[in-house]
């Protein structure tokens with residue numbers, strides 16, 4: 001995967017600049033397999049229901065959703081879905097963003113655990129920071145299927161942790 005290319009894809013929807021700083025969450029199936037809406041039909045249907053009234057994420061396309069007052073982009077890639085947001089906006093709104101973003105990720109995980117496309121055994125969740133077009137890998141979490149309630153709680157708390165830690169050293173606008 002190439003996080004800075006994903007950011008390039010999100011610029012228009014976010015109305016932002018390549019030089020801005022971004023936070024990116026990536027979901028990677030293990031073993032690797034295609035994650036498009038044909039291969040994950042139930043999961044993408046569930047995500048689209050969750051983000052309504054925002055536009056459904058098109059097949060291998062992008063959707064802009066608003067959490068609180070903060071825009072973020074969900075991208076459908078064959079290699080795995082991505083969530084991209086602008087660091088500066090997110091730093092100032094972090095309290096209102098933690099829960100909704102972790103819930104999007106846990107919705108993916110819960111739906112995949114039910115759908116188990118191609119016998120999917122595990123999903124890896126990675127976080128990146130992209131600054132001036134350069135990506136820095138921050139953290140990762142491996143989630144084994146099927147999910148239990150405790151693992152869902154772990155996903156939510158870990159994602160919130162990834163988001164919180166990333167405010168350190170961020171641009172203070």
Ligand SMILES: [Zn+2]
Nearest residue numbers: 034035036039
């Ligand atoms: Zn596919």
